[in-house]
Amino acid sequence: MGPVKAAAGHVPPGAANKRLCYTPRMIAKINGDRALALARDVLDIEADAVRALRDQLDDGFVEAIDFILSCRGRVVVSGIGKSGHVARKMAATLASTGSPAFFVHPAEASHGDLGMVTADDVFIAMSNSGESEELVSILPLIKRLGAKLIAITGKPASTLAKLADVHLNAGVSKEACPMNLAPTASTTAALALGDALAVAVLDARGFGADDFARSHPGGALGRRLLTYVRDVMRTDDEIPKVPASATLREALMQLTAKRMGMTAIVDSNNHVEGIFTDGDLRRVLERAGDFRELPIADVMTKGPRMIGPDQLAVEAVELMERHRINQMLVVDEKGTLIGALNMHDLFSKKVI
Template sequence: MTTDTSNAPDAEASPLRDSARRTLDVEQQAIAALAQRLDHHFDRACELVLACQGRVVVTGMGKSGHIAGKIAATLASTGTPAFFVHPGEASHGDLGMITPGDVVLALSNSGETGEVTALLPLLKRLGTPLISMTGRPGSTLARHADAHLDSGVTREACPLDLAPTASTTAALALGDALAVALLEARGFTAEDFARSHPGGSLGKRLLLRVRDLMHEGSRLPRVPLGSPLRDALLEITRQGLGFTCVVDADGCLAGVYTDGDLRRTLDHHGDLSALRVDDVMTRPGKRIAPDVLAAEAVRMMEDNRITALAVVDETGHPIGALHMHDLLASGVI
């Protein structure tokens, strides 16, 4: 018989894990050092972006290009319109994507990447502000920028000190710092974030309202006060939502009758034929307004251990019905 030791404590040291820990330590130190080097150039970079009438064009070559693409995506999703342009392609036609109203954020660890520095005279001619992010404040790219963000590291996590590891991690973290500073300066909210992520779960939770999901019109289960219980049961079965609204003579919600009420009715009444829905319905019944967030409807259902809600307008008239299945299908849950 064999024993599964996959979750057992380590019996001996692992050179592989030791290597991983050294890598994480080096990169952690690189990120920590960034905070000490933030200066007025960071403020200037933020001011340039906040004053930008166009978009932030992020560029970089090789590994810096990969980081630049992620920074552009982060900026765009947090309230700062941005996109990535490959510097090699920019020199062969894509520079037309950059306008004087834009701001360029150029990444190069050395600050001497040929494809990136080749853009300098073209950007100067356009009058497009330039923010550089390099590991060398004295580099060509840094010296010609309107603001320079120092992402330098003392060494790479790679034991050969060659492969971009700590330097790309530092650049990525500095890009996140820039995006968050701009987010806070703009007063960007969770609802703003949701608008740019309508397909995600956060977008659904913050954008979908009860009225977007409720059943209405002929799909609204409803019987009048005084109806025989049999009519209420037929309405529940016909609509398939597990409950029916019970309305008074003015059409206002007087109560609800649910599957749970039926079980309680069977426990306490032997003969259902003589019962009217008024005798056994739940008063006044849980209800919700149509403009409430769907996520709030989830909370109300969970707190009250129910699976459906009547949706009423400001006068108390039922205008819809919402079931837990609708919330599940929408992705709110």
Template sequence: MTHQTSAQNQRAIDLARETLAIEAEAILTLQKNLTQKNAEKFAYAIELLLACKGRIVVSGIGKSGHIGRKIAATFASTGSPAFFVHPAEASHGDLGMVTQHDVFVAFSNSGETSELTAIVPIIKRTGAKLIALTGNPESSLASLADSHINVSVEKEACPLNLAPTASTTAALAMGDALAVALLDARGFKPEDFARSHPGGNLGRKLLTHVRDVMRGGAEAPRTNIKASITDALLEITSKRMGMTVVVDDSQKVVGIFTDGDLRRLIEKNIQFQGTSLKDAMTPNPRTISPDLLAAEAVEMMERHRINQLVVVDANGALMGALNLHDLFAAQVI
């Protein structure tokens, strides 16, 4: 393994800083230019996407194609059916996937990409709307577009000013801006995002409800208020939750008896036989509905600094219980 000299290391660091500065400036320039005419074109693009009755078809070639694939995925994951089509493949049959109800989004820095300019007239004839993101407002794609969004940059971050760097960053940022504005216009909510990401951490948090992780039925620790403290201790040991829920004859929750309550009795030298469970329990425990999200149970536990929650129905009757271990096991936290 060869080691670079300190001068070579410093040059690498300087180039990294310059690259980040150039690309950051490119995005800031886009933001500054999003006024008046450019803003109107952006807003019209959102109108077209929002009115789309079919799907959003994204296309581009080379580095612009990579950006297009990412933006298509972002549209799809935020409530707008979308897919990517390679312009060269479109010329050989894939163009049949585009219908009059679709919106075609084309990425091309030059706006003159031959593979795109060859298929765009056909796409326009089908009746599909065209949104073009290019760095050249005078290009062929820009002139054919129903809405052209200017993503031009002053220069690339590449020292040779050749490799697509700042231009692809600008296109990516503007594509994300379209996706974010569109999801907001659709009224897209976190729950909607979770439904399209059921395998991810956010999906688990937003799709997992308390009833999915609680211990219900015979697994829920419960002790009648008329029972002895010894009975409560046996239930705590049996159910391994560090507590038992205290209920009345109608199964309504009246309290909770925990390991902490037990320690306090011992510290005060209180005899179990002469003490009723009602006097030893903690009344009015924290409760939660089974229909709430498990993430809300986590928030409640953290806010009140507790490790267990009692799950009750609308009438206050015991339905189950859960603790931090259950939430960890469900990968909610």
């Protein structure tokens, strides 16, 4: 029996999908000048929208800060659509800058997630229109719980703004979208206002670099802010050092054995008197004659750069780069040699 022919007008299963898959896509030609002009207009409009927020700030902003600072629970941030994306970012920024916060989806909140909100919380609702149905429907419950309500909208006369304990105006004159439809300038403004609130709270809380590092321990920033000289320096037998009475030959043995490109010169109390580096060695080699028995005290560098063990490792990096050196000695408050470090140690610890 030959192949069965499809009846006229009949499309075999899957044929429609296959036809769609192979339909050539229409590719628009790019007008470079137009694209650049439009991009610049977008950036100008959004920059103007953020700049305009300065004049819209009022005492409500200060009151919102007070609500967050006095919050005994968590800051709950909510929004839907593009405002939801901004709300997620705001919650993350607050959480990383000392204000315990999380995002809750308003639609999920009305189906059980509202149980995460307590009377001790501050609820921040974000909606450009101030009329998002999912948010408006849960606000009476938020108010009934006794949680403080902060609204961030672009419409001061909206339902959300009127129900809030504090309203922050993030209104913009126009969107950056050529049709004035897609949320662009309004989301940028809301994002900037959220950052302004988080930073103001951070400052009022006295949140410092060490606090920030503790909430970012896994990244490069955490390593930079939490790594101290004592965590990186070499100690005990790993420290290259010779007494001030040593010869250049003895110093070279230490320099070679410890592979740090230098050796410390110390007195009988282990106080630093100087340092001898690869650079010092090159200068000695320019001399004529046998220099092996030369007293190290005659060719060492006096008054070397030193650092304390409780200083940040990034401070050591800054000092090394500023003075164009690759090694540093570590001393305690009495000037006693307790460690040594070089650029390779800082690289290996990913401080740089």
